[in-house]
Amino acid sequence: MGSPLARFSVTVDDGHRADLDEVARALRDSGLQVDRVLGTLGLITGRAPVDARPALLAVPGVSSVDEQLRVQLPPPDAPVQ
């Protein structure tokens, strides 16, 4: 692969919320290093090569694969937070 790792959030569709572990297994097979399986929300987060996104999106039950956003607060002494 050689492609650098990116962090992804995978949204599982309503029809597969009960089969989350199975979806996670299939995502692993498609190159995702699973960090968390979030059963209450039906989301799976993890890391994969940037170019693995189409393969992850093709997994049955996956409705969206998005690179994770990063939040950065201002420093503690900033007047506007």
Added chain:
Amino acid sequence: MIDPSVPARRHLRLPVQTTGRQVVVFADAADEPVDWSAAGISDVADSRDFTAGRVSAQTLREAGATVFSRLGIAVVAAPPDQVGALRRPVLSVSPELVHHVLPDDAYVRGYRDGVADLAGRLVGTGGDGAAPAPPVFEDTAAATWGVQAVQATTSPFTGRGIRVAVLDTGLDLAHPDFAGRQVTAESFVEGVTSAQDGHGHGTHCTGTACGPRVPPAGPRYGVASKAEVYVGKVLSDEGSGDDGGILAGIDWAVANGCAVVSMSLGADVAEAHPPYSAAGRRALEQGSLIVAAAGNNADRRAGDFGFVGAPANSVEILAVGALDASLATAWFSARSLPVPGGEVDVAGPGVDVLSTWPMPTRYETISGTSMATPHVAGLAALWAEATGRRGFELWATLTQAARRLTEPSADVGGGLALAPQEGAGAG
């Protein structure tokens, strides 16, 4: 704000006409038959007896009483005292009003007056009379301007029995203002096991949402003083974090039955982020309302209005803008995006907000939509306690009860969120 003391233009008002009939609202919409003869009323028409429930105008005119069973309402051709003889709990009896389409001449006059008023404002003469002076709130020895403005100080509700999650940089777990409080804390930051706050932002936000009614030192600054606090550390002591930890924090809060999830965080992206939309929807379905900061990416002093960032720009997440102590939009507070979900839903106090800070500093005064958000989260907890409502019903209650402002809705949504007062939630 909207000041009802400003006199309306009387010539636009039409005289109120009534039909002589009474509109009766029953206390229950139950199917129990009403003994109309007790009130001397015969010829009762029931909407259920008509095709497709459609009652004609002629029936309405001629019947002694027309009952709209599905609504628990009846229109009765009898004086009010006669209606009082009905042996059935009644919520209200009101004269039936005659409604009119606004006549053309009134429309034209209204238009003319609107133009004149606008022209007056533009040249600084203030239309017909001075513009209402907005209230200016101040920090006092008893309470910050923010908790006064949202009327938390006069609310009998405290958030008791309601779980509120604050997903942020954590909390100073040894802060004296939280001594003796039920606090459940968890870290979702990689390599960090404690939810102890090494930044300050999370301690400030937690204080605003859930600080005590009577702090051991200084004025009151917190809204839901008896709420059960869930502190999820999703941002590092350097103030950074990514979806993985934030989503894990939401998942934890929802799994623990938190009715309100406060997120004073965001990224300056103009598109809704699908995982947050899914998380927001599924949280609402499970009775958890996510409240998020609209963002500080505006610089209104320089004519830049910014935009609502993620996650607040998801349809399923309530976005909070910031107001100053005169209830004007804060210069940094982001404006609505012209897409579904991209709107500011409601506003809260977000300029010069005093709240808790990690010891030994103890208190700090800062500004941001981050500070407005936990005000609204605390208010949501009060409404959840007062009404028992959760999820989208709680969202609707919060925005309906907001104090309307004359600021553009693109900036403040439904206005300033307010606390439920005595009697709220009854009936």
